[in-house]
Amino acid sequence: MSEYDVMWEGLGIDLEAHAGLLEVLPPMYQENILSQENRPRGMEYFDFVFSEVHGLRVKELVEHREGGGVVVGTFCTYVSEELIVAAGGICVGLCAGAQVAPEEAEKHLPRNICALIKSSLGFKLAKVCPYIESCDLLVGETTCDGKKKYFEVLGELQPVYVMEVPQMKLEHDRDLWRLEVRRLLARLEELTGKKVGLEELRDAVRLINEKRRALLRLEELRKSDPPVISGRDALLVSQIAFYDDPARLTDKVNALCDELEERKARGESIGGAHRPRILLSGCPMALPNWKVATIIETSGAVVAMDEMCTGIRYFDNLVDEDAADMEALLDSIADRYLKIHCAIFTPNGERVEHIKELVRDYRIDAVVYYALQFCDPYTVEAFGVQRELEKLGIPFLYLETDYSAEDVEQLSTRVQALIEMVGSEDKA
Amino acid sequence: MAIGGLDIGSRTIALVEVEDGELRWGKVVATTFDPLEQCRQLLADRSFEVLVATGYGRHLAQANFADRTITEIKAFALGCHRLFPECRTILDIGGQDTKAISLAPDGRVADFQMNDRCAAGTGKFLEVMAAAMGLTIDEMGRIALETEAEVKISSMCTVFAESEVTGLIARGTPRPEIARGLHEAICDRAVSLLKRVGVEREVVFAGGVARNPCLRALLERRLKVPLLIPEDPQLVGAMGAALSALQ
Numbered sequence: 001m002s003e004y005d006v007m008w009e010g011l012g013i014d015l016e017a018h019a020g021l022l023e024v025l026p027p028m029y030q031e032n033i034l035s036q037e038n039r040p041r042g043m044e045y046f047d048f049v050f051s052e053v054h055g056l057r058v059k060e061l062v063e064h065r066e067g068g069g070v071v072v073g074t075f076c077t078y079v080s081e082e083l084i085v086a087a088g089g090i091c092v093g094l095c096a097g098a099q100v101a102p103e104e105a106e107k108h109l110p111r112n113i114c115a116l117i118k119s120s121l122g123f124k125l126a127k128v129c130p131y132i133e134s135c136d137l138l139v140g141e142t143t144c145d146g147k148k149k150y151f152e153v154l155g156e157l158q159p160v161y162v163m164e165v166p167q168m169k170l171e172h173d174r175d176l177w178r179l180e181v182r183r184l185l186a187r188l189e190e191l192t193g194k195k196v197g198l199e200e201l202r203d204a205v206r207l208i209n210e211k212r213r214a215l216l217r218l219e220e221l222r223k224s225d226p227p228v229i230s231g232r233d234a235l236l237v238s239q240i241a242f243y244d245d246p247a248r249l250t251d252k253v254n255a256l257c258d259e260l261e262e263r264k265a266r267g268e269s270i271g272g273a274h275r276p277r278i279l280l281s282g283c284p285m286a287l288p289n290w291k292v293a294t295i296i297e298t299s300g301a302v303v304a305m306d307e308m309c310t311g312i313r314y315f316d317n318l319v320d321e322d323a324a325d326m327e328a329l330l331d332s333i334a335d336r337y338l339k340i341h342c343a344i345f346t347p348n349g350e351r352v353e354h355i356k357e358l359v360r361d362y363r364i365d366a367v368v369y370y371a372l373q374f375c376d377p378y379t380v381e382a383f384g385v386q387r388e389l390e391k392l393g394i395p396f397l398y399l400e401t402d403y404s405a406e407d408v409e410q411l412s413t414r415v416q417a418l419i420e421m422v423g424s425e426d427k428a
Numbered sequence: 429m430a431i432g433g434l435d436i437g438s439r440t441i442a443l444v445e446v447e448d449g450e451l452r453w454g455k456v457v458a459t460t461f462d463p464l465e466q467c468r469q470l471l472a473d474r475s476f477e478v479l480v481a482t483g484y485g486r487h488l489a490q491a492n493f494a495d496r497t498i499t500e501i502k503a504f505a506l507g508c509h510r511l512f513p514e515c516r517t518i519l520d521i522g523g524q525d526t527k528a529i530s531l532a533p534d535g536r537v538a539d540f541q542m543n544d545r546c547a548a549g550t551g552k553f554l555e556v557m558a559a560a561m562g563l564t565i566d567e568m569g570r571i572a573l574e575t576e577a578e579v580k581i582s583s584m585c586t587v588f589a590e591s592e593v594t595g596l597i598a599r600g601t602p603r604p605e606i607a608r609g610l611h612e613a614i615c616d617r618a619v620s621l622l623k624r625v626g627v628e629r630e631v632v633f634a635g636g637v638a639r640n641p642c643l644r645a646l647l648e649r650r651l652k653v654p655l656l657i658p659e660d661p662q663l664v665g666a667m668g669a670a671l672s673a674l675q
Contacts, residue, residue, distance in 0.1 A: 410525070413484070417540060418499070420498065421536075421537050
């Protein structure tokens with residue numbers, strides 16, 4: 001028995017089922033990520049972190065807990081990471097991106113619920129996620145009806161705390177949300193038995209802001225045409241940012257950006273000349289969900305930007321680090337999160353405006369809208385986004401799918417037809 | 429210069445030869461479980477300067493003998509534009525997929541819609557329903573024209589619709605009425621797909637299902653426009669593939 005097996009067993013992992021899961025990951029990684037040509041050297045770190053996804057990083061979580069720290073799992077970019085860090089915790093993003101034990105999940109959830117929720121419960125029930133098993137507390141949120149009710153189911157298996165995210169952005173919604181941020185802090189203090197002070201909170205805000213700055217720097221580099229990094233690599237970095245150590249990740253993202261800046265100066269790109277530039281918009285793509293990005297990029301285009309929770313929505317906007325006191329700092333934190341353009345908000349014109357801005361700034365040729373089947377907020381918003389993009393003459397392709405591979409061929413045909421429309425000189 | 433166009437669909441494989449931009453020869457065979465062997469036989473006595481493949485088997489063809497590939501969307505756009513230069517809207521119902529394509533006046537693809545992963549409203553749907561009623565597809569199309577009365581088939585899911593048909597048979601509903609209802613259901617589906625890209629004249633109906641006279645009649649009635657039907661609607665994709673080599 002390896003060292004990790006002992007650790008996993010200690011966490012209550014089903015070793016046999018887990019071994020099965022770990023077997024499918026390397027070939028998936030090879031096919032979607034490693035097979036890309038001319039990847040930056042700076043991606044080696046992220047390849048390593050992924051190869052140790054259930055190993056070294058989990059060991060760090062275990063050691064952290066042995067040292068008296070807590071681990072807090074989250075399912076949404078709305079949960080304030082800085083509060084968890086300030087309380088001396090490690091924050092890990094938990095949304096699952098692969099189909100695991102759907103038949104188990106369907107004992108507790110309807111068949112027609114989004115793949116993300118079903119997968120998350122599948123991971124839990126099959127006991128194959130060392131992250132969720134390492135968590136002292138799970139923080140849910142009311143960002144959709146499915147998740148809201150799911151957290152009741154999950155709460156029967158593990159301690160779950162739910163934040164109420166408002167669905168409008170009016171003044172009293174802001175008041176509610178500011179209160180919710182304070183309520184979470186109190187819950188975290190209760191968990192650790194320690195009061196969070198101003199300096200601890202400010203340090204946490206700085207730490208997480210640094211991570212955001214590094215990720216935003218990477219996004220700036222994605223404006224390069226021809227591209228210096230693939231969309232899949234950028235997606236991977238963002239997916240890993242949800243669970244890796246924030247300070248270490250910041251350094252590695254900055255080192256990657258240094259390299260990309262050199263590449264750009266040398267005129268070196270990932271794959272020769274101009275490729276059609278795609279904005280990927282819609283639902284999050286949790287690890288190891290690379291299906292649509294891979295289809296786009298193996299069809300000759302590049303994903304130049306991700307308008308997703310595993311993309312710009314995760315790290316756009318910073319918290320005001322100089323806020324004068326505890327109250328002001330907590331308000332700044334709350335206000336930063338309320339700027340995330342999640343599809344649960346109504347009205348949500350801001351999201352459409354943001355997409356239009358990204359289309360312009362990143363010189364996007366076409367938008368691929370990725371919606372998980374049964375995700376009402378994102379599937380409904382697709383119509384409005386399409387209407388607005390049509391006015392700009394930007395081709396729009398709507399893909400409704402889940403984590404299975406059965407529709408890869410059909411999706412490829414549609415994506416390739418889109419690329420033929422925007423990409424070729426000879427235009428069909 | 430002879431150019432080959434190969435369309436490997438889920439039900440049929442079409443090969444055409446285009447010379448000086450004109451269709452010289454074309455042949456359609458069943459796809460079977462061994463499309464590669466079917467292609468090899470089709471290609472046996474032929475030689476082309478360039479061979480372009482399309483359809484769901486295009487990558488298989490490229491891995492083996494085709495020079496390049498294009499999608500069915502582009503292939504049907506090119507093929508229909510060549511046959512009917514005024515064409516602005518295309519409906520293509522094949523074995524597995526239904527596509528609605530809108531063309532700009534110069535023949536460029538302006539927009540397209542495809543059915544999702546299920547076989548709702550495709551040739552496969554007709555095939556399964558015909559089998560459920562103990563008919564061939566041609567027979568089903570023929571008897572559907574015998575009546576104006578129809579029963580409403582509410583399910584577009586092929587599997588659910590099959591149960592629905594079984595239920596109707598058990599209730600003693602006449603087969604022509606069921607057949608009519610099934611054609612209406614496909615017509616509904618095709619029209620909703622077409623409306624999403626916008627219906628502008630001229631409208632071309634291509635793909636194997638365009639050979640079905642009942643569906644043609646129902647679509648024309650519903651869309652209130654005459655449909656242009658290629659002489660051999662199954663060859664249009666292969667022809668488009670070949671034409672793409674000339675661009």
